[in-house]
Structures are given as structure tokens and as C-alpha cells.
Amino acid sequence: MNIGIIGVGYVGLVTGVGFAHFKNKVVCFDIDQNKINHLNNGDLPIYEEGLDEYLEKAIDSNLISFTNNLDDCISSSDIIFLCVGTPQDKAGAADLKYLIKAVDDIVEVAKKDLILVCKSTVPVGTCDKIEKRINLSNDDNRSKFKVVSNPEFLKEGTALKDFLEPDRVVLGIDDSDYESSKVFFDLYAEIVSDQSLILVMPRRDAELTKYAANAMLATKISFINEIAVISDKYDADIKNIQKGIGADPRIGYEFLNPGCGYGGSCFPKDVKALINKAKEKNIESYVLGAVDKRNELQKKYLADKVKSFFFNKENVTVSIWGLSFKPNTDDIRCASSLDVITELLDSGFKIKAYDPISNASVEEYFNDIGSDILSFEINKYDALKESHGLILLTEWDEFKSFDFSKADDLMLSKNIFDGRNFYDKDEFLSHDWKYSGIGR
Ligand code: UDX
Secondary structure (H helix, E strand, C coil): CEEEEECCCHHHHHHHHHHHHCCCEEEEECCCHHHHHHHHCCCCCCCCCCHHHHHHHHHHCCCEEEECCHHHHHHCCCEEEECCCCCECCCCCECCHHHHHHHHHHHHHCCCCEEEEECCCCCCCHHHHHHHHHHHHCCCCCCCEEEEECCCCCCCCCHHHHHHCCCCEEEECCCCCHHHHHHHHHHHHCCCCCHHHEEEECHHHHHHHHHHHHHHHHHHHHHHHHHHHHHHHCCCCHHHHHHHHHCCCCCCCCCCCCCCCCCCCCHHHHHHHHHHHHHHCCCCCHHHHHHHHHHHHHHHHHHHHHHHHCCCHHHCEEEEECCCCCCCCCCCCCCHHHHHHHHHHHCCCEEEEECCCCHHHHHHHCCCCCCCCEEECCCCCHHHCCCCEEEECCCCHHHCCCCHHHHHHHCCCCEEEECCCCCCHHHHHHCCCEEECCCC
């Protein structure tokens, strides 16, 4: 099929490269000329496992191209996937200005009938709004549009795999729109192993499903984070509690790892947007409000532990391993590291930080801080030099191996603050380290 992608951010890129992998002809549009030039040369603006290799293959087979000419994208496509950002506005709602602008521009240049697919995360009722807007601006001489919702469930770090082997495909299609249903069943037939994984439902349901999925996952995380804080105060070990509750299949083990709060481009923004959407109907989101609040507190929790551990903060240097919001991504949006660093700097700590790929972006974020106060090191052991304690914030694989004798030689005192309960506590204790985790 001929597919157009509007917006080559994270979702657009993975979607475009993914569809090209299944032999669809994909043209991606973005207003950022610089980005387009790089992409046509196979240079990715983001780090995502496997994406570079799949992009190169798609370019070599002539199945994907990138343009900043909207007409080129629209005229060569039958299905257009809207993948533009829907950032958080000041009130916490999803800001639809980029999406609306994209729709208006598409309507303006389209010369044939098209299916417009909303892949961007949008509040319930947005597809209806888009349709109304198109109908208002449309006269009989213009192209006809069908509007479909097809939310993404891509996790950063495994996004390509999630696209190529989805656990489900949610399609919001109006009851009467059999034609679009057929097109989508054909499109996804290649991708899903079993047609029953394609869940067709009304558009509003699909839109709300996306928010409900992220809100549910965020709720699990905030729940376990709160239990971990209680566990800490009563000298219990959250690891045992996780085992004890996860064994119940109704609860399960997934997404029950306590930490320094959830980050990234989705959970924080989507939970707030859903709260906001409920408020529009005078619904007070007690559960989601608490999920959000716990997350804010959790981001400060480890920093508070570090602060209360060290008596004289002025002369204390701490090391931080891991800065991205989770492993296998360079994304630092809403990363806990930003909160932890801010808190510690405000209290007078000196920090040596290291992340396998996110050093530069965090350095840019704190660009007004001198390197004598906050430095970014080129390897994990350099970050331990003359440090009084190590803070683990992101559980990258490369942090698994821990050379105790090397660390002991480099550090001034042996303290670990394990923000992801990543390490074996007993092993650290047996090497005369003081260990402090989240809820253990
Ligand atoms: C999420 C959803 O998982 C995905 O389906 C959706 O499409 C986009 O949002 P992503 O933001 O990439 O994906 O990351 P995810 O793996 O879900 O983790 C989000 C945050 O939760 C990270 O900060 C992670 O460290 C944290 N987390 C996750 C926990 O603190 N504990 C857990 O048990 C799991």
C-alpha cells in the first residue's frame, strides 16, 4: 500500500520504517528540513534499537523516502498516518495545535480521497473533531476523507519490535465504514500473526483505550512505589512483597518494579491529559490524581534519602549512573535524573554523572552549571573518582557488572543508593558497602 507519514518524530519514524519493512511504499513528511536531509542519508535523530538497520534496508529497497514537501507525500499516498506530537499544554491537557494544523494542510493539498489515521495520542473525541473540521472546510469539489483512530503502543527501546510483533492492534473505525476496515485488515494482516489481535471498535473507544492503557501501567508503578515507601519505613523488603503479590495471576509481576518514578514522553503527559479530560465532564480523577502525585513525590524520594544520609552536604561528591528515563534510549524527557540532580545541586552536593548515551543532552539541560559542580564522565568508573556515594538511576545493562575492588580504590566511601533495586543488596553488604534501595 502507499502510505504517508506526517511527522517523523519517534512514533512516525518507527511506524514508517515498520510499514516499509512489510513492503509498503512509505513517504514521510516533516516540516524540519534538516531532519529530512539527515533521514534521506540514513541518519536517525533518535536512538532506537535496530531502527538504523531497518531504515537502511528500506532506503536501499526504495520503500521509504523523506520529504518536506507535503504535496509529494499526500499525492503518492492512499492512507495518511498522523504522527505529530500532542504535547502537554499549561493546563495539563493535550495540545492539539500541531495536529489541527497538519489536518488543515493535508485538506488543502489533497487531490484524491484519503484515509486519515490518527496515530498521535489524542483525547477521546478528537477524531470526531477532525472529521467535523474537514467537513466544515470541505465542499463537494474537494477530496473525501475517512478518519480512523489507530493508537500506538510502542515502548521506547523496543519500539521496532513492538511494531513488528504487536500484542494487539486497536482500530477505531466507525460502524458503517466497511471499506476502511478492509484496508486495515489487509494492511495489518502481514504484521499480526492472528487476526483476532486486530481489535476493531468505535473511534472514541480506541482513543480512550490508549489513555486507559498508559494510565493503568502508570497506576501499577505508583502503587508499588507507594508500597515501597511504606516498606522502607517498616524495614521490610519490597522484593519479597513483589514476589508475594505477583504470584497472584490477577496481579502479575509486570510493571511492579519500584523506582524513582516513571518518566518519558507518555506516562506523565497522558495521565495528566486524562485527568484534564475527566475534569471537562466534572469528574474528579481521584485515582489518577494520586498516581500523578505519588510520581512527583517518588522522583524526589531517592534524593531525599541521599540528603538525609550525608550530614555535611557541602563537601560531598556523589556519582550518578544512568540519566535517560529508562535503559536503551537516549530520551531524557521527564527523566528522574533531572529532578534528582536539581535537588542535590540545590542542597550543595557535587555530582559526577555518566550515561552510556545521554550525557550530552543532560549536560545541555544543566548548561549553566560549572563542570567543577556537575561533570559528565566518559565511562562509569571515571564517575566514581573521589566520590562519597553512587546513585543508580537507570538500569542499563552495562551497570550490571560491578568491579568492587576498582570501585573501592576510586571512591572515598562505600555507599550505594540503588534507585531501581537493580543490585544484589547482600553482595554489596558483603563487600562492606552501605546499601539503600527503594523499599529495601
Ligand atoms: C510507554 C508504554 O509502555 C507504551 O505502551 C506507550 O505506547 C508509550 O508509553 P515508554 O514511555 O517507552 O512506553 O516506557 P515504559 O517502558 O512503559 O516505561 C515508562 C517509565 O516507567 C520508565 O521511566 C520506567 O523506568 C518506569 N517503570 C516501568 C517503572 O518505574 N517500573 C516498572 O515496573 C516499569
